[in-house]
Amino acid sequence: MKGLLLPLLALAIAPAPLAAQYSRPAPSGSQPSRVEQQASQPGAPAGQPPATASRAEVLRAAICLAGSRNAAAAEALVATPPYSQPERDQAGRTLRVAQSCVRAATPIVTSAMALRAAIAEALYEARFAQPQAALTPPLAVRPLLQPEASILPEIVAQLTVYHNVAECAVTRQQDLVRALLATEPGAEAELPAVQALYPTFGACVPPGTRLRLDRNVIRGILAEALYRWSVVQREGSASPWAAPAAAAN
Numbered sequence: 001m002k003g004l005l006l007p008l009l010a011l012a013i014a015p016a017p018l019a020a021q022y023s024r025p026a027p028s029g030s031q032p033s034r035v036e037q038q039a040s041q042p043g044a045p046a047g048q049p050p051a052t053a054s055r056a057e058v059l060r061a062a063i064c065l066a067g068s069r070n071a072a073a074a075e076a077l078v079a080t081p082p083y084s085q086p087e088r089d090q091a092g093r094t095l096r097v098a099q100s101c102v103r104a105a106t107p108i109v110t111s112a113m114a115l116r117a118a119i120a121e122a123l124y125e126a127r128f129a130q131p132q133a134a135l136t137p138p139l140a141v142r143p144l145l146q147p148e149a150s151i152l153p154e155i156v157a158q159l160t161v162y163h164n165v166a167e168c169a170v171t172r173q174q175d176l177v178r179a180l181l182a183t184e185p186g187a188e189a190e191l192p193a194v195q196a197l198y199p200t201f202g203a204c205v206p207p208g209t210r211l212r213l214d215r216n217v218i219r220g221i222l223a224e225a226l227y228r229w230s231v232v233q234r235e236g237s238a239s240p241w242a243a244p245a246a247a248a249n
Contacts, residue, residue, distance in 0.1 A: 050109045055118070055185035055216065058110045062122035064101035065094070071126070073097040074119045078224065081149035082116065083156055091115050117220020121181055124227040131174050132230035140243040141167065141232045144224065161209060162218065166225040168204035169197060176200065177226050180219060190215060197222075 066074045077094045080087040091112035098115075099108050110118075145163055150156045170177050180193040194215045205211055232239045 050107070053108045053110050055114065055219075056187075058108060058114055058118040059121060059185055061098040061102045061104070061108055062115070062118035063125065065098040066119070066122035066126040068101050070097050070101065071123075074123055077116055077119050078123065078227070081146040082113075082144060082159075083150040083152040084146070085151055086149075087116070088112055094119065113220070117223055120220065120224035120227045124181065124223060124230065127227075128230050131178065132233045134171070135233050135236060139232055139236060139245070141225075141228050142241050142243045143167075144228065159221075161206070161211070162213075162221055163225065164206075165201055165204045165211065166218070166221040167229070169200045169222065170226040170229050172203065173197065173200045174226065177222050181223055181226070185216075185219065190219070194218065 062074065065071060073094045077087070077090045080090050095108060095110070095115055143163070144167075145156050145160055147153050147156045176193075176197050180190070180197065183190040183193050194213070201211065201213075228241050232242045236242065237245065
């Protein structure tokens with residue numbers, strides 16, 4: 001499919017430990033935040049960063065949390081604006097509860113972006129065993145990205161087109177997105193499931209736009225787009241994620 005390259009990391013958004021997310025230089029002599037303390041891994045060689053958990057490991061913790069009595073911690077994370085200070089703060093809290101759910105022997109080290117993606121996928125799996133039918137007349141979803149709330153506006157600007165394409169794709173090919181989410185992250189079956197969506201991506205891309213996709217990133221964007229869309233179709237205009245209805249003529 002012309003204009004779609006995979007796998008290729010086009011954006012500088014590779015997962016980093018939560019302690020590094022949206023970080024600013026700390027004052028000299030300051031103590032690390034609770035999130036930073038969480039990211040330190042017992043037994044790691046001095047001066048070396050802790051190993052980042054695989055996407056599959058993070059998803060397993062997210063699935064445990066989404067199906068537990070503490071699922072509100074998962075829902076609280078996807079309620080925050082991406083790349084915002086509230087997201088960073090909530091990600092630390094959510095990760096601690098998820099670790100407790102799976103009784104992790106060592107801290108799970110991941111990024112706020114990767115944790116959010118896994119949480120959205122886990123919530124979708126827990127809430128929507130069957131595909132959600134679209135409303136008639138159609139009801140759109142509010143845009144997820146909120147540049148005014150972000151502390152990394154340059155990342156939001158780069159990601160906007162990817163989120164727009166994902167939101168378009170879930171309304172056109174919900175079944176293919178569900179098929180992707182049914183694969184294990186990083187497994188051999190994941191790549192052809194992403195590739196099956198290429199024609200849909202092509203139909204959703206604005207003319208003249210060239211997308212370069214990384215399956216690690218696009219899976220999470222699609223998962224959250226599908227979850228939000230499904231919630232809006234189920235709850236209608238009562239959902240806080242529902243876009244305002246078009247004004248009557």
